[in-house]
Amino acid sequence: xxxxxxxxxxxxxxxxxxxxxxxxxxxxxxxxxxxxxxxxxxxxxxxxxxxxxxxxxxxxxxxxxxxxxxxxxxxxxxxxxxxxxxxxxxxxxxxxxxxxxxxxxxxxxxxxxxxxxxxxxxxxxxxxxxxxxxxxxxxxxxxxxxxxxxxxxxxxxxxxxxxxxxxxxxxxxxxxxxxxxxxxxxxxxxxxxxxxxxxxxxxxxxxxxxxxxxxxxxxxxxxxxxxxxxxxxxxxxxxxxxxxxxxxxxxxxxxxxxxxxxxxxxxxxxxxxxxxxxxxxxxxxxxxxxxxxxxxxxxxxxxxxxxxxxxxxxxxxxxxxxxxxxxxxxxxxxxxxxxxxxxxxxxxxxxxxxxxxxxxxxxxxxxxxxxxxxxxxxxxxxxxxxxxxxxxxxxxxxxxxxxxxxxxxxxxxxxxxxxxxxxxxxxxxxxxxxxxxxxxxxxxxxxx
Amino acid sequence: xxxxxxxxxxxxxxxxxxxxxxxxxxxxxxxxxxxxxxxxxxxxxxxxxxxxxxxxxxxxxxxxxxxxxxxxxxxxxxxxxxxxxxxxxxxxxxxxxxxxxxxxxxxxxxxxxxxxxxxxxxxxxxxxxxxxxxxxxxxxxxxxxxxxxxxxxxxxxxxxxxxxxxxxxxxxxxxxxxxxxxxxxxxxxxxxxxxxxxxxxxxxxxxxxxxxxxxxxxxxxxxxxxxxxxxxxxxxxxxxxxxxxxxxxxxxxxxxxxxxxxxxxxxxxxxxxxxxxxxxxxxxxxxxxxxxxxxxxxxxxxxxxxxxxxxxxxx
Numbered sequence: 001x002x003x004x005x006x007x008x009x010x011x012x013x014x015x016x017x018x019x020x021x022x023x024x025x026x027x028x029x030x031x032x033x034x035x036x037x038x039x040x041x042x043x044x045x046x047x048x049x050x051x052x053x054x055x056x057x058x059x060x061x062x063x064x065x066x067x068x069x070x071x072x073x074x075x076x077x078x079x080x081x082x083x084x085x086x087x088x089x090x091x092x093x094x095x096x097x098x099x100x101x102x103x104x105x106x107x108x109x110x111x112x113x114x115x116x117x118x119x120x121x122x123x124x125x126x127x128x129x130x131x132x133x134x135x136x137x138x139x140x141x142x143x144x145x146x147x148x149x150x151x152x153x154x155x156x157x158x159x160x161x162x163x164x165x166x167x168x169x170x171x172x173x174x175x176x177x178x179x180x181x182x183x184x185x186x187x188x189x190x191x192x193x194x195x196x197x198x199x200x201x202x203x204x205x206x207x208x209x210x211x212x213x214x215x216x217x218x219x220x221x222x223x224x225x226x227x228x229x230x231x232x233x234x235x236x237x238x239x240x241x242x243x244x245x246x247x248x249x250x251x252x253x254x255x256x257x258x259x260x261x262x263x264x265x266x267x268x269x270x271x272x273x274x275x276x277x278x279x280x281x282x283x284x285x286x287x288x289x290x291x292x293x294x295x296x297x298x299x300x301x302x303x304x305x306x307x308x309x310x311x312x313x314x315x316x317x318x319x320x321x322x323x324x325x326x327x328x329x330x331x332x333x334x335x336x337x338x339x340x341x342x343x344x345x346x347x348x349x350x351x352x353x354x355x356x357x358x359x360x361x362x363x364x365x366x367x368x369x370x371x372x373x374x375x376x377x378x379x380x381x382x383x384x385x386x387x388x389x390x391x392x393x394x395x396x397x398x399x400x401x402x403x404x405x406x407x408x409x410x411x412x413x414x415x416x417x418x419x420x421x422x423x424x425x426x427x428x429x430x431x432x433x434x435x436x437x438x439x440x441x442x443x444x445x446x447x448x
Numbered sequence: 449x450x451x452x453x454x455x456x457x458x459x460x461x462x463x464x465x466x467x468x469x470x471x472x473x474x475x476x477x478x479x480x481x482x483x484x485x486x487x488x489x490x491x492x493x494x495x496x497x498x499x500x501x502x503x504x505x506x507x508x509x510x511x512x513x514x515x516x517x518x519x520x521x522x523x524x525x526x527x528x529x530x531x532x533x534x535x536x537x538x539x540x541x542x543x544x545x546x547x548x549x550x551x552x553x554x555x556x557x558x559x560x561x562x563x564x565x566x567x568x569x570x571x572x573x574x575x576x577x578x579x580x581x582x583x584x585x586x587x588x589x590x591x592x593x594x595x596x597x598x599x600x601x602x603x604x605x606x607x608x609x610x611x612x613x614x615x616x617x618x619x620x621x622x623x624x625x626x627x628x629x630x631x632x633x634x635x636x637x638x639x640x641x642x643x644x645x646x647x648x649x650x651x652x653x654x655x656x657x658x659x660x661x662x663x664x665x666x667x668x669x670x671x672x673x674x675x676x677x678x679x680x681x682x683x684x685x686x687x688x689x690x691x692x693x694x695x696x697x698x699x700x701x702x703x704x705x706x707x708x709x710x711x712x713x714x715x716x717x718x719x720x721x722x723x724x725x726x727x728x729x730x731x732x733x734x735x736x737x738x739x740x741x742x743x744x745x746x747x748x749x750x751x752x753x754x755x756x757x758x759x760x761x762x763x
Contacts (some may be wrong), residue, residue: 003548010544014536216531220592223498223525224548226517429500431529442462446501 003225004233011208011237016244025245029252037257050096050128052118053078053086057103061112064139065099065132073131075099083119090121097124099132107147109140183394184367186308190317190390195360198325198386199353201242202332206345208234209336209428218428227425231337232417235329242325312402313393319406324386327413328356334420337427338435338443348437355383363391370395380405382412419444451476451600451631452497457506459492466492467503468655474600474633474648479626481646481663482635483741485749488652490635491528494604497633498525510600521550526593528604528635532577532585539564539573542592549596556595563591567617583614590618594625601625603634607641619645639742649741653749663741670744670754673712674737675721678705681729689728694721705732 015021051074056062065075078086078098086098097120104111118124118132145152209231212218221230335348359378366375370392379389379397385405389397426443427435452474459467467489474480482490495501497508499520508515510522533541539560546556564570567587577585586609594601603622607615619641626632636642642649643663650660659666674697679686683699683706690696693716697709706729710721722734739747739754747754 006544006547014533211533215534216527216529217533219500219527219529220525220531220545220589221548222500223523223527224520224545227500425501429495446461 004229004236007225007230007233008237008240011234012240015204015238015241021241021245025248026252028245028249029256032249032253033256048072049074051076051094052128052132053082053093053095053098054101055080055083055098056101058101058105060104060106061101061136061139065135068135073128087119096120097128109144112136112140183308186313186394187367187370187391188363190313190393191360191363191387194321194324194386194390195356197242197246197321198328198356201238201325202328204241205235205238205329206332206336207342208238209333209424210339210342210345213337213428214340222425222428227428228421231330231333231421231424235326235333239322239325239329308394309396312396316393316402316406317390320386320390320409323406323409323413327382327386327409327416328352330413330417330420334423334427337424338440339427340431340434344434356387359384359387362388366391371397376401380408382409385409422446449476450474451511452633453509454493454497455507455509457493457496457503457508459489459496459501459503465655467496469506470652470655470657472650472657472660474631476631477626477629478647479622479632479634479645481642481649482633482652483637483639483642483649483745484652485637489655490652491604493652494525494602494633494635497602498523521596522598522600524549524593524596524598524601526589526603526606528608530589532588534578535576537574537576538569538580538588541577542588542595545592546595551596559595560591563595567591582609583611586610586614590621594621599629599631601630601632603632605636606634607636607638639740639745642741651745651748658748659744666744667738667741670739671736672754674754675710675712675718676733676735676737677708677710677721677725677731678733679708679725679729679731680705685728686725689724694724709737
């Protein structure tokens with residue numbers, strides 16, 4: 001055991017000290033931070049007031065637009081004859097765009113619907129255009145209603161939105177609120193995390209084994225320790241490197257995110273406000289949820305989060321994370337031992353990673369029916385179970401399925417590691433020979 | 449007393465037999481040469497002794513005890529395919545490998561300091577291996593092999609890849625280690641240094657041991673009544689003098705001195721040979737030709753008889 005810990009130490013320390021590791025560890029959260037902070041900053045940048053010159057010779061719509069002015073979008077009326085000069089002097093007039101509404105009459109909406117133009121020297125943001133479109137559409141709608149003698153308020157009343165709460169009753173009769181979207185998001189996040197972790201660090205194991213082989217140090221080492229110990233030490237060492245990076249990422253990301261929020265100012269620009277602002281760009285859409293709706297949904301989401309089987313999720317994440325990594329890590333180690341160079345490794349990598357890629361692709365399918373037979377089998381079969389079971393986890397699959405999946409994963413891990421060890425110990429001492437699958441098969445039966 | 453005994457070792461791979469019923473016994477405190485052409489099975493045997501692989505049948509005993517994992521600390525091994533972690537600092541790496549052999553950190557550090565100074569590689573302690581010259585890296589490998597002062601040292605083709613200066617250095621170190629009481633197994637397909645260094649040899653060819661024993665004893669076992677005569681005189685009369693009971697194997701002339709290799713046939717003795725040729729020529733030199741290990745090796749591997757080889761190549 002002492003020797004394995006020496007190997008783990010070396011694998012861990014040499015990797016953690018590498019500049020690439022340090023850079024990635026710092027850069028990762030910065031990137032993550034950038035992704036979270038950027039929308040907030042962008043929202044700030046777009047804070048500039050956009051003045052739109054409106055040419056509305058019939059003066060039928062300008063007042064409606066003016067009424068719906070926001071902090072960010074202002075409207076100024078110009079004469080149709082002023083369009084050209086406005087177009088030529090965007091900068092000096094400080095106009096963002098010119099809205100050209102054709103001459104029309106009170107009852108005729110076709111002109112407005114089909115011939116209104118928004119002209120600008122730069123490309124116009126989708127938000128601005130759809131905002132104007134919405135204002136005009138709403139205006140036309142109310143006028144149509146008015147002309148037909150229908151009370152607009154009545155119509156608005158008919159446009160109700162039903163908000164269904166999904167509640168699950170468990171065996172004890174206890175009720176739980178559920179949010180399918182949230183479950184999906186969490187499921188995908190967990191599945192993707194495991195997928196990338198296994199791929200990144202599996203590859204790292206393989207390259208490490210190949211390095212030992214090509215530098216010819218491996219025979220010196222296996223005269224001191226058993227090849228199996230060397231392999232296990234490497235897998236564990238690299239796994240710890242991955243965990244370290246993972247933990248540092250989480251910690252640093254959280255720190256950066258908090259720091260960024262305090263810096264930018266929490267009240268006005270937290271993500272909820274951003275969401276509100278984005279949604280407030282279409283205030284006239286009757287289908288739009290009003291604030292009450294939003295907060296209602298948020299409350300539900302919160303409830304749903306509270307109702308998630310957190311303990312179970314965290315526990316099983318750790319189990320699948322570790323077992324899945326070990327299972328694939330052993331296979332990657334065997335490949336590294338079997339080949340002489342990176343090019344030759346390709347033919348072996350694809351077949352062993354295929355199940356994982358398959359699991360990754362099937363994630364969406366499983367989410368649509370998290371308790372269906374496909375989801376069940378993929379979460380029991382050990383090669384896909386680390387990803388698929390994690391995807392299912394927020395949907396609270398039955399305990400016996402989780403247990404079955406974990407046990408079969410653990411058993412497979414032991415078996416595969418044993419097989420991988422046999423390939424590994426033969427492979428690392430074979431130089432300059434191109435390895436085939438048949439060859440690997442034979443190696444399994446060599447006597448230690 | 450034998451430090452290491454391997455008995456009836458057989459090792460098969462899928463389509464060939466690497467070792468077929470091979471036994472060797474390495475006496476304590478000697479240098480044991482494992483000779484054989486490339487692919488004969490030397491490395492397979494060495495890997496079995498190092499417990500890197502296991503035999504299909506047969507047994508290895510270390511100091512009379514069945515070989516087990518605890519013995520790895522008693523063996524130092526420098527493989528033929530040897531290298532170091534290229535990206536790791538020399539000192540740190542040496543420390544790691546020494547600790548894998550069971551040395552404590554302090555002890556390893558102390559001994560490494562001694563050896564690095566002895567080998568004049570101390571200034572490279574903090575350098576990465578990839579910055580080292582090949583000769584330098586080889587010195588490091590040698591130090592790592594002997595550092596834990598194991599009673600048994602195994603060198604697989606120790607001189608392959610070494611430049612002549614380093615090869616000499618390593619050779620002297622090996623002999624010094626022997627003086628200090630270490631037992632050394634070394635395998636090679638090059639015979640130059642075998643007689644100089646080895647006390648015992650085993651010759652392995654095509655997975656089988658075809659010969660073993662003390663170097664001196666083997667050489668005498670393979671002598672076959674071949675004598676070399678340097679003389680001044682006439683070749684024809686010299687040949688005529690050997691009309692019966694002798695075989696003139698080869699003749700050669702240099703600087704007016706003739707050199708003949710003559711095999712004694714029947715019951716003839718060296719004295720008879722001298723008596724036969726003395727009347728016809730002036731004898732300058734006379735000696736028995738004892739075959740070199742190289743000659744025995746080639747003769748056994750190729751099946752050609754010993755002798756008829758130009759004398760320049762002989763010791």
